Structure formats: C-alpha cells, structure tokens
Amino acid sequence: MLIIIGGLPGTGKTTLSRLLAARLGAVHLRVDTIEQALVRSGLAQHPVGPAGYAVGYALAEEHLRQGLTVIAESVNPLAVTRDSWRDVGVRAGVAAIEVELTCSDPAEHRHRVTSRSIDIPDLPLPDWQQVLNGEYEAWDREHVTVDTAGDGPQDSMNSLLQHLDRLRLTLGR
Template sequence: MLIALGGLPGTGKTTVAQTLARKLAAVYLRIDTLEQAFIRSGSGQADIGPGGYLAGYAVAADNLRLGLTVVADSVNALQVTRSAWRNVALEAGVPLFEVELICSDTTKHRLRVEAREADIPGHQLPTWKSVLERQYDPWNSQHLLIDTANVSVEHAVETIIRSLSVSPPDTRAS
C-alpha cells in the first residue's frame, strides 16, 4: 500500500509520517530529504524543480513492487503531484490511501513554523510568509483529513491506522 501524506509546512506531516512508518514497519520516503540530497550533490542549483518528487515516485514504485508499504511525506500541494502518487500506486498494483494534515489554529500553526529547526543538514525551512503565499490546490480526491491543531501525534496515527482497516482506499487515478 502507498500512504501519501500532504499538507502545508508546519502541520505535523513529518512527525506523523515517521511515527506511522515506524508503527507499520513501512518504508519512509521524505521528499525534503531527496531534494536536499540533490542540492548537496553540487549541481549548484538550489531550485531543483520537480526532481525530488520524480525521484520519490521512482523509489516508492521500487519498494511497492517489492511488496512493501510506503509512507510518502511531502507537501503534496498540487493536483499534479497527487495525481502522480495515484499513478504510482496504480502502476504498482497497490491501494493508495491519501491523508491531508491541516492545522486550523492559525496562531498554533504559525508558532510551529517559526519554532521549527531543520533536521536535515542545510535544509532551509520555509518562513510563515512563504507558507501563506504557497500555492495549495484543494483536494478533489477521496482522502482522510486530520486537523492537528488539537490532536496528538499518537491520535493522528491511530486515526490513520483505524481508517486503513475500516474503509478500502480509493485506488482510482483521476
């Protein structure tokens, strides 16, 4: 199964995705890690465009074809990236489960963004201003929505796991 998480920076995606991957003994795939590796590779190009996502899709597909569950951690802000994750699952012949994380408490969200420290060497974290200005397309596919403003990481992970066993994920590409 491919579990694709998305949401603006500071909503808790990475913490939830890592905890979920640990609990499921799944492959953890973080687009920020891939993008930062490209930047450190010495290409001299800070803007790598879709490279991180394209690498992520390929690594996810390899692991899905091995029969492993993959937890993909990315902002996943655009319809095109969400569609690409759906295509990865479809081509690998596995179910897709999409999760969107939001933080409805603007003050809490801003504090999270501004208080974060990079956990990837050299990674430039977004500012609150850049989070507000980021293009973020509305989701038009079946997905689980979790508001992290008032739930713990453990509760969010348990909600995902419960949802995985209750309702079959939608694997249709759109």
C-alpha cells in the same frame, strides 16, 4: 500499500510519517530528504522543482514492487503531484491512500512553522509568510483528512490509523 501524506509545512507530516512507518514497518520516503540530497550533490539548487518528486515516485514504485508498504511524505501541493503519486500505486498494483494533514488553528500552525528545528542539514525552511503565500491547490477528490490542531503526535497517528483501518475494510485488504 502506498500511503501518500501531504499538507502544508508545519502540519505534522514528518512526525506522523515517522510514527506511522515505525508502527507499520513501512518505508518512509520524504521528498525534503531527496531534494536536499540533490542540492548537496551539486545537481540542483533550491527550489529543486519536480526532480525530487520524480526520484520519490521511482523509489516508491521500486519498494512497492518488492511488497513493501510505502509512506510518501511531501507537501504535495498540486493536483499533478497527487495524480503522479496515485499513478505510482496503479503501476505497482497496490492501493494508494491519500492523506492530507491540516492544522485548523492558525496560531498553533504559525507557532509550529516558526519554532521548528531543521532536521536535514542546510534545508531551508519556509517562514510563516512563505507558507501562507505558497502555491497549494485544494484537493478535489476524496481523501483522508487529519486535523492535527490541539492533538499530540500519538493522537494524530491514532486518528489516521482508524481511517486506514476503515479503508482497508472497504478495500478488502
């Protein structure tokens, strides 16, 4: 299964993806990690553009073809990136579940963005104004939405697991 996790910076994508990967024994692919590796290699500079996503798609497909569950984590701001992640699942012959994380409380969201620490050396984190001004297209198809406002990471993961369990029943897996 391919679980595609997207959402604005500061909504809890990395925290939730790590918890979910540990719980499911899944591979966690983080586009931020890929992009920063490209920058450190000297092959790119920020903003990296589509290269980090392209590497992520290739790695996800490789792991899926090996029978592994993959959690692909990125802002995933554009319909074209969302379509590309879904195409990975199609090519690998697995179900692809799209998840958008939100934080409906603007004060909490801002606090998360402005107070988080860098866990990837030299990764530039966006400030609150950049988050507000960043390009982010509305999702135009059915997907799972998890609002992390007011919830701890474990509560958000439990909510996502409930959605995934329902989808697995629907998909017959």
